[in-house]
Amino acid sequence: MKPKHIVLTMTLSLNALLGTKVSAMSEDETKKLIAIIDEKQRSTGDYASIVVIEEWEKKKDLKAKDPYDLKKAFEARVYRRDADDQLIILFSKPKAEAGKGYLRKEKTLLLYEPALGKWERQTERASIGGTGARRDDFDESRLSLEFTAKFVGDEKLGKYDVARIKLTAKPGVEVGSPLLELWIDKNGQNILKREESSLSGKLMRRLLYPAWDKMFSKSKNADVYVPKEIYTYDLLEDEKLTKVKLQNVNLDSLEKNMFTKAWIESQSR
Amino acid sequence: MRESLALIIKVAFRNLWLYRLKSTVIAGLLCMGSFIGIVGLSLLHDVEHSMQDSIISSVAGHLQAYSSKAKDDLALFGGAFMGRADVGTIPNLASLRDVVKQNTNVADFIPMGSDMAMLGRGNELDETLTSLRGALKKGETDIIAQRKDELKFLFLQLERELTERAKLSADKELMDRYRADLNHALEPDFLGTLNALDEEKLLFLDTHIAPISGEKQPIYLMYLGTDIQLFKQNFPKFKLVEGEPLGPGQRGILISYKVRETQLKAVVARLFDELKKRIDRVRVPIKGDVENERAAADLPKQYQQILSSLDRHKADVLSEFLKSIGIKPKSAELITGLKEQLQEFLQVDDTNFQERYKQFYAQIAPKMKLYEISPGETIVLRSYTKSGYLKSVPLKVFGVYTFEGLEDSDLAGVMNITDLITFRELYGEMNEESKKELEAMRVASSTVVTDAAGAEDALFGAGASASVPSVDTHPVETKTDSKKKEILHIKPVISDVFPESEIQKGLALNGAIRLKDGSKIKETRAELNKLLKEAGIEAKLVDWQEATGIVGQFANIVRLVLIFALGVIFLVALVIINNSIIVGTLNRTKEIGTMRAIGAQKSFVLGLFLAETAITGLIGSIIGATLATVFLFTLHIKGIPAPNDIVSFLFSGPRLYPTLQWNLVMTTPFVVSLVATIASIYAARHAAHVKPAEAMQEKE
Numbered sequence: 001m002k003p004k005h006i007v008l009t010m011t012l013s014l015n016a017l018l019g020t021k022v023s024a025m026s027e028d029e030t031k032k033l034i035a036i037i038d039e040k041q042r043s044t045g046d047y048a049s050i051v052v053i054e055e056w057e058k059k060k061d062l063k064a065k066d067p068y069d070l071k072k073a074f075e076a077r078v079y080r081r082d083a084d085d086q087l088i089i090l091f092s093k094p095k096a097e098a099g100k101g102y103l104r105k106e107k108t109l110l111l112y113e114p115a116l117g118k119w120e121r122q123t124e125r126a127s128i129g130g131t132g133a134r135r136d137d138f139d140e141s142r143l144s145l146e147f148t149a150k151f152v153g154d155e156k157l158g159k160y161d162v163a164r165i166k167l168t169a170k171p172g173v174e175v176g177s178p179l180l181e182l183w184i185d186k187n188g189q190n191i192l193k194r195e196e197s198s199l200s201g202k203l204m205r206r207l208l209y210p211a212w213d214k215m216f217s218k219s220k221n222a223d224v225y226v227p228k229e230i231y232t233y234d235l236l237e238d239e240k241l242t243k244v245k246l247q248n249v250n251l252d253s254l255e256k257n258m259f260t261k262a263w264i265e266s267q268s269r
Numbered sequence: 270m271r272e273s274l275a276l277i278i279k280v281a282f283r284n285l286w287l288y289r290l291k292s293t294v295i296a297g298l299l300c301m302g303s304f305i306g307i308v309g310l311s312l313l314h315d316v317e318h319s320m321q322d323s324i325i326s327s328v329a330g331h332l333q334a335y336s337s338k339a340k341d342d343l344a345l346f347g348g349a350f351m352g353r354a355d356v357g358t359i360p361n362l363a364s365l366r367d368v369v370k371q372n373t374n375v376a377d378f379i380p381m382g383s384d385m386a387m388l389g390r391g392n393e394l395d396e397t398l399t400s401l402r403g404a405l406k407k408g409e410t411d412i413i414a415q416r417k418d419e420l421k422f423l424f425l426q427l428e429r430e431l432t433e434r435a436k437l438s439a440d441k442e443l444m445d446r447y448r449a450d451l452n453h454a455l456e457p458d459f460l461g462t463l464n465a466l467d468e469e470k471l472l473f474l475d476t477h478i479a480p481i482s483g484e485k486q487p488i489y490l491m492y493l494g495t496d497i498q499l500f501k502q503n504f505p506k507f508k509l510v511e512g513e514p515l516g517p518g519q520r521g522i523l524i525s526y527k528v529r530e531t532q533l534k535a536v537v538a539r540l541f542d543e544l545k546k547r548i549d550r551v552r553v554p555i556k557g558d559v560e561n562e563r564a565a566a567d568l569p570k571q572y573q574q575i576l577s578s579l580d581r582h583k584a585d586v587l588s589e590f591l592k593s594i595g596i597k598p599k600s601a602e603l604i605t606g607l608k609e610q611l612q613e614f615l616q617v618d619d620t621n622f623q624e625r626y627k628q629f630y631a632q633i634a635p636k637m638k639l640y641e642i643s644p645g646e647t648i649v650l651r652s653y654t655k656s657g658y659l660k661s662v663p664l665k666v667f668g669v670y671t672f673e674g675l676e677d678s679d680l681a682g683v684m685n686i687t688d689l690i691t692f693r694e695l696y697g698e699m700n701e702e703s704k705k706e707l708e709a710m711r712v713a714s715s716t717v718v719t720d721a722a723g724a725e726d727a728l729f730g731a732g733a734s735a736s737v738p739s740v741d742t743h744p745v746e747t748k749t750d751s752k753k754k755e756i757l758h759i760k761p762v763i764s765d766v767f768p769e770s771e772i773q774k775g776l777a778l779n780g781a782i783r784l785k786d787g788s789k790i791k792e793t794r795a796e797l798n799k800l801l802k803e804a805g806i807e808a809k810l811v812d813w814q815e816a817t818g819i820v821g822q823f824a825n826i827v828r829l830v831l832i833f834a835l836g837v838i839f840l841v842a843l844v845i846i847n848n849s850i851i852v853g854t855l856n857r858t859k860e861i862g863t864m865r866a867i868g869a870q871k872s873f874v875l876g877l878f879l880a881e882t883a884i885t886g887l888i889g890s891i892i893g894a895t896l897a898t899v900f901l902f903t904l905h906i907k908g909i910p911a912p913n914d915i916v917s918f919l920f921s922g923p924r925l926y927p928t929l930q931w932n933l934v935m936t937t938p939f940v941v942s943l944v945a946t947i948a949s950i951y952a953a954r955h956a957a958h959v960k961p962a963e964a965m966q967e968k969e
Contacts (some may be wrong), residue, residue, distance in 0.1 A: 004296060018770070054710070056718055068718040072708035094706045108476035113649055116663045119399070119475075120389050120649075121484065158729025172440070192729060210728040231728065232723040241718065260468035261402070 025151040030165055034149045036189055036242055037182075041141040041226070045219030046254040047080040047245045050225070051089075056241040059252060067242060078246075086259040090267055099268030107174065113266040119261060140199065146173045147180065154186075161186045177204065188212070190225060206233045216238070217251045224251060277873065281880040291849055295882070295945075296889030298842040303893030303941045304900070305838055311901055311930045313831050317824050319921035326506040327672040327681040328493070330379065330781030331790050332797070334365060337809040343779055344818030346680050347384070356778055359808060363774040368804045369782055374793045376785045376921040379499045380693040380777035383684060387651040388488040388641070393577045394423055394479040398471065405466045419580045420474075421595065424455050425604055427481055439789050446668035463479040488532055488641065492522070492650065493684040494692020496772045504784045506675060511670025512644025518769045520688055522650070522664045524642055526671035527682025533641040537571035537615070540564050541626055544617070546801060548939045551912055554619045567616050572611035576604070590632050592618060642667050644799040650687075654697025664696050665765070674922030677914045680820055689772045698776050782810075806868075823919070846882065851952045858959055866961040878953035879946055886942030894938045903930050 027031065033098035052075050056068035060145040075093035080086070087104040092098045099114030102122070108120045145150075155164050159195040177196035187191050213230040230244040257263065285292045289779075325331055328345055336341045336357025343356050366378040391399075401416035428451055435444045453459060454474065463470055497515050500617055501507050515521045524533070531539065538563040544564050548551050557559040579587065584607055588598060591610040598606025617625050644666050651661045664687065697706070719727050784793055794810050797847055801808055814821035860873055888897030909919035919925075 034630040052710075052714075058720065066718060067720060070707065070711040070714065073707060073714070093710070094703060096703060105472055108480055110475065113661065113663065116647060116649060117429055118649070120391065121395070121480065158725060160729055167564075170443075193725070203715060208724055208728055218636050231724060233724065235721065239720075239721045243714075260472055262466065 011028070018248060023164065024088060024154060027150070030142065030149045030151040033163065033184065033189070034165065035144045035145070035181075037184065038141045038144050038189060040189065041224065043082060043217055043220060043224045043251055047078075047082070047215060048248075048252070048254060049078050050092075050181055050248045051076050051078050052245040052247065054245075056243065057253075058238050058240070081254065081259055084259065087163045088259060088264060090264060101267070102263040103264055105257065105259065110261070112264050114265075117265070143167060143182075146170060147173050152181070155183065157183050157185075158190060162226070176236040191227075203235050206235060207231065208233075212248060213246075215249065215251060219221075219251070219253070273873065274876075277782060277876045277880050278884075281884055284877070284881055284937075285884060288605060292881075292885050295846050295849055296885045296892070298845055299886045299889035299941050300893035300896070300946055302835075302839055302842050303895045303937050304888035305896035306835055306941065307894055307930070307933050307937050308900060309831050309835055310933055311897075311927055313828055314930060315925060315927050316827060316919050319925060320824050320919050321813065323506075323672075323675055323678070323681055323918050323921040324817050325783075325787070326504055326676060326792055328684065328781070329813040329816050330502065330503065330782040332782040332794055332810050332812055334780055334782060334801075334808045334810050335359065335376075335779040336798075337807045339809075342818065343811060344596045345815050346683060346817050347818045359777045359780065360551065361774060362777040362780060364804070365780065365806055365808055366808055368800050369780075369797060372793060372796055374714055374784050374786055374789055375797075376783040377398075377503050379495060379503050379781040379783070380689060380772070381493060381677075381777070381780060382689065382778035383491065383493040384652055384692070384696065386490050386650040386695060389651065392479065392482045392485060394420075394427075394482045394651055395475075397423060398474055398479060402466070405463075405471075410464075410497055413464065415580070417463065421455075421460060422579075422581050422584070423482075423577065424451060425450060427456070427478075429604065430479065430573075439951045447481045451481065454478050462617055462899050488534075490528065490650070491684050492652075492687050492692070492695075494687050494695075497523075497686065498690055500686065503781070504672070506672035506681075507670060508673045509668050512666070515667045515686075515688065518766050519667075520691055520765050520767060521667040522648070522663065522685055522691070523668050524644075524683045524685050525669045525670050526676055527679065528685060529640055529642065529669055531679075534614050535571075535574055535637055535639055537568065537574050538637075538639055540568050540571065540628070544622060546750075548619075548622060550910065555617070555622065556619055567776070568617060569612045569615040572608055572615060575611055575633060575637060576608060579607075583636045587633065587636060594628065626890060639882055642947045644667055650691075650695060652695040654695070655881055660695055660697060662691055666692060675918060677911075677923065678885055678918040679914050680918045688767070689775075689777065694777055694779075696776070716938075726866040784828070839944070843945065846945055846949055847952050851955060857956070858963075860959045861956055861959040862963070865959065871957040874957040875953050875958070878956050879949060882949040882953075883942050883946040886945040887938060890938035890941035894934050897937075898929060898934055901927050906927065 002062050002135050006249070038106070052073070054073045055071050059067055059069055073094070074091055074097060076089050076091045078088075079088040085104075085106045087102070089102040091100045099112075100113075101112040103110045103112065111122050112118075113121050147169055150166045150168070152164040152166050155162050162183040163186055165182045167182065167186060169175045169178040178199050179197040179201065181195045181197075182191050183193035184190070190212045191209050193209070195203060196205040196207070198208045208231040209227045209229070210231065211228045214226050215226065216222075217224045226246060226249050228246055230246075232242040232244065234240040234242070272457040285709035333345070336359060339355060341354035341356055344354060351528060362380045366380070369375055369378045393531055395545075397416055397419050400418065401413065403414055404412035429450065431447055432446070434447075435441075450473075456478075459470065494833075498517050501514075509523070510526055512523075515523060530542065544555065547558070547561055548555070553561060555565050575587075576584070581603070584603055586601065588607045588610060590684050591607075591614055592598070596610045596613045599609050614625065647663055647665050649661050649663050651659055654660050670686065672678070672681045782797075784790065790812050794812065797810055801810075814824065864874065865871075904927045908926045909920070910924050911920045911922070917923055
């Protein structure tokens with residue numbers, strides 16, 4: 001474990017033990033909080049989970065009892081090896097999409113079409129299965145590396161006391177959205193709400209994280225925090241809701257040669 | 270009366286001879302009017318019919334049916350503003366077809382649906398890497414060696430390209446990273462030891478080297494999903510030019526010849542084609558023509574496209590060929606030398622173009638991948654469904670088609686044709702099985718579904734337990750082992766065939782209606798509207814002209830312009846006739862006065878002047894009609910060439926062969942002389958009112 005990580009883990013543990021509350025924060029404190037967020041989610045080893053993505057659309061009849069209709073749903077397995085900057089998203093449901101897979105190695109994202117046995121490079125902004133979920137929603141949290149943080153103020157979100165922080169992408173860094181705002185639970189120090197805007201400041205997506213899982217990672221020798229559910233509202237497209245559910249999270253080490261084209265291809269024979 | 274008329278005609282002929290210059294001018298004008306009238310109206314008639322034929326026989330049919338709930342008008346060739354028009358849906362085409370076919374004048378109903386799809390493309394490196402990977406999997410040693418050599422050749426090209434890019438790029442860090450990655454791939458050991466399926470090395474090439482070469486722009490393809498068998502039967506201009514036909518119940522796509530030639534062909538070949546067409550067909554030389562000069566200037570920039578599609582052997586052969594025609598490399602190194610040779614070869618002017626064109630197609634084109642798509646290949650079409658989901662469907666390219674005579678037309682050749690089942694899939698229409706699967710997932714979901722405003726309260730309000738971890742720390746050992754996951758059982762996304770009955774029912778966006786008697790469009794439309802109303806089907810009908818949007822309105826615009834032009838010519842001619850009669854009257858006051866003094870009645874003078882105009886008009890317009898007949902007959906034999914692609918659509922082919930409209934030839938001279946005679950009444954009345962006394966006065 002690197003010294004930086006030990007310090008962050010200690011800070012984290014102390015905060016949890018003492019129940020320290022975050023108040024109006026200096027630039028350094030804000031920076032540190034974002035680093036804590038990254039660190040809490042960081043998994044030094046491998047990561048696997050089953051992800052269910054549901055896309056709900058607003059009904060045209062505003063008086064309907066259920067305001068939303070389920071338009072599509074996917075189930076996929078997500079595998080990550082953050083140490084090597086690698087990620088796999090492999091679809092298992094619906095049947096028509098089963099076997100389709102994304103393989104990311106550092107900056108390059110490749111998509112596998114099992115019906116053709118062909119691979120294609122995708123763009124960073126590519127959405128997963130055409131839903132409101134994006135590849136970076138399942139990726140390692142790199143907020144402190146990719147963004148500059150600025151404290152906005154203390155607020156209340158439902159029953160939670162939250163710190164609102166604005167993040168701006170660092171120059172030259174390729175990110176899904178250049179402007180972010182986070183509402184961080186002052187007690188638990190987990191993100192509860194995230195808003196993404198375009199460079200012009202136009203609000204594009206709102207993500208809500210109502211539940212987090214905590215589990216112990218042997219390789220990290222510390223807890224890893226994983227969101228259980230993510231509610232994503234597409235604010236440009238009639239509040240289309242994409243709900244992401246993360247199940248069976250597993251921090252066990254994965255096969256050595258898993259992050260390859262051959263492995264993804266082998267899954268859909 | 271009869272004697273008087275004979276006298277009027279006799280005197281009129283005498284006057285026409287006496288004032289022959291004036292008479293010739295008037296006859297000449299009416300001859301021109303008659304000539305323009307006959308030729309113009311004949312050509313308009315032919316263009317209208319040709320255009321109608323182009324549209325009805327290529328995609329529109331006589332009538333089109335689509336949803337009466339459509340938000341936009343149906344525009345088969347795109348509206349004034351290209352975009353995704355909302356023309357609604359026909360949820361059950363079977364009921365619409367059954368109603369439409371009740372009408373005895375309806376020959377057939379062809380269901381359709383069209384949209385735009387994207388075609389993703391990798392670069393040359395991606396293609397070579399895919400091929401190498403395939404060969405490594407199968408252990409094909411010869412191909413492995415060949416692909417590795419190609420890769421090395423491409424790396425060397427990339428190295429030179431990178432040197433040029435580094436001079437322009439501000440991102441030094443990125444350029445250094447590219448350079449380091451490329452140097453690693455160029456190490457002798459890297460490719461040298463790649464003789465088995467080494468996934469790590471291959472992934473490095475896929476993710477670190479191939480992206481350096483950049484990505485090609487995606488191609489956007491318009492596609493029309495239809496019942497292909499019905500389409501072939503009802504659109505007689507449809508013709509397969511390459512590949513094989515799409516049989517009943519087969520899934521696949523037929524690429525439009527025009528699309529393939531203009532969008533899917535290598536840019537260098539397209540520039541050669543463009544110049545060839547303009548030089549040979551429009552007869553415009555390169556020098557002095559802005560469009561040709563631009564194309565000629567663009568050609569030498571395309572050397573990279575040729576270079577990157579060659580392997581070392583082909584590059585050697587090409588370099589030797591270029592040497593044999595006197596284009597010598599300045600550099601001894603193959604890539605640099607060939608680059609210079611190609612740049613020189615691609616410099617064309619009026620003196621060398623025809624030769625270079627032949628050499629390009631004989632020596633260079635066969636060594637390149639000339640088209641992005643060719644029959645026999647499988648492509649992936651991607652299209653946004655109606656709900657905005659990017660759907661991809663793999664499709665076999667069966668062949669290349671065109672509409673006979675409309676090969677060059679951008680409008681008729683804009684659509685690629687696929688089966689209706691594929692259209693439905695890309696449109697996002699779920700089949701029964703998919704619907705059941707989604708319903709099962711909906712039942713299994715425990716989602717709190719509320720709108721964005723209420724979500725925060727529902728999820729974080731009192732009673733909600735969020736940030737505090739809901740699961741306590743637990744060791745990973747208790748988790749399931751991801752390694753033991755079963756292999757997914759893939760059902761092919763879409764099978765290659767479908768039961769023919771599937772296209773007889775289900776969803777379509779619109780449908781073409783072919784009539785047995787095309788002249789009864791209006792009546793049949795009214796009858797069909799009545800039938801649809803009675804059956805309670807929410808569909809509306811438009812004729813071929815309305816269905817083709819702005820294109821269909823073109824015929825009206827052409828007609829208006831021609832009628833306006835004819836009107837102006839006639840107006841000018843009539844003013845001149847009138848003026849010349851008035852001036853003639855003034856000059857002939859003495860003569861009129863004398864006639865009146867010796868007993869000629871006003872009516873005699875009036876009749877005389879009218880007779881003079883009528884005879885002049887008749888002679889002039891008969892000459893005009895004769896000339897128009899000869900002219901149209903000549904054009905009918907030789908044909909009028911279409912100078913560009915839009916005109917070739919109007920002509921329904923590369924040449925228009927006008928037909929002689931005998932009714933126009935017979936009637937126009939009489940109409941022209943009648944109009945001229947009526948127009949001269951005012952001037953004739955003016956002459957008739959000359960008083961003998963005043964005429965004598967004038968004499969004094």
